[in-house]
Amino acid sequence: MADELNPTLAGRVVMVTGAGQGVGADVATYCGMVGARVAVTARKPDAATAVAGGINDAGGEAIAIRCDVTSRADIDNAVAEVVDRFGELHGVVHNAISSYSSQPVPFEDVTDENWDDQVAVALRAAFHLAQASFTHLVAAKGSFVFMLSTAGMEGSPPVPAYSTIKGAQRAFMKSMAREWGPQGIRVNGVAPIAVTPAIAAFLSREPIAAERLAKRAALERLGDGVWDIGPPTAFLLGPESRFVTGQTLVVNGGSFMF
């Protein structure tokens, strides 16, 4: 199947956060399949190395970088290492999420510890990643993509803090798009529903949600991270979306229709 793909990201350098597993790993893998040189960044270096190894084994080109996105120094170092190794940076995908994000907690019981970690990973890290990558994205007339969530758009009551914070990311994405448009940088979001370890864990605890989710999708299935979420993300990273910015691309198989 990979042999039939158009190399839509050929020659481009893409950095993905939280790429050690789940949608981040899947999107990084797909980007590698369509020609990107990929920086697989993750808090756990072994996980990043495994994903990058898979891309390289499949004939792509990837490097693994340890990066805890709650550390500004880690983000600066990761961006610097990407540019040092590949010479440029065309695309950034901010996918990392907190380990608290899939833990069901009623809103009235959300603690500062839970809240702060989710804010640090999803919001403050986005701010730091934006600052760290800006000059490189200007030089490349690049693209920044947020992995958003439909939970932030319709509200997922088992995970109210996650819903709030993923919703908040959308306005940061839009504001970045407005500020950076004059420099030729595009900023968009993908709101996916795909089978990932986090989603699987969530759905195993919420069987009603699992049943409704499968029934509600017009395509009657959950997405596959590589083949369903990878292509729309690569589209937003690549030249074919040159006039698209400030938008949220909902990739959920026709579940909730916005």
Place this chain on the structure above:
Amino acid sequence: MTTPFSTLDNQTAIVVHGASPIGRNIALGLVHHGARVASIETPLTTRADYEGWYADVVESLGRPSIVVVPVLPQGDRQPIVGLSLDAWIADCEQPLRDTRNAVQAAFGVLARPHGNGGCIVLVAATAALTGETGLAAYATACEGARAMARVVARGWGAHGITMHWVGAPTALFTNEDDAPRMAMWDPALGRGPDAEHDLASAIAALASPAMAFATGTTTVVDGGLVMPT
């Protein structure tokens, strides 16, 4: 100003950040609609602070049925690239956390069976919907509040609590006379809102019995400037 549609007679409303221009005007407007209004004017940061103030309101004015929380910026417009971490925290993380604290504390005084139910209204800038140059941090907090209104509405409906997000022109929050225009057209109604009359009336309507079956809504009160899809 009182109308049969939005009368708040015999209801107690709490308005957070009542010392701010927008908070003060909303508080005044709710008084016009017949509510007993407690204006919380001290800048607060913790849930415990809010819980203490709300308890004082219960004692002095009776159990509230309406809690209004404006989401306020702290700083001036700055591009993302030049924004310090402190400025980011002040305009994004702190307002969002403050809103969370004010809403979490409201659960204790509103939720059935201990409370009588009620309505929480978050009031924020339409920068949440449009994105805005120089206000990325604050817009992020405002859109986070909008998502919060939806998800908490889903979670707390069974406790008799409705929750809404009301959007108003960003300049009402930033107090700028020369704010950049983010909309292509003039307001359909030919003017912007004033908080005391237009915003407070919308909040009163949302909190009134007539709107008891609506929750999780986004209501933009800007005279028809930003019309969200």
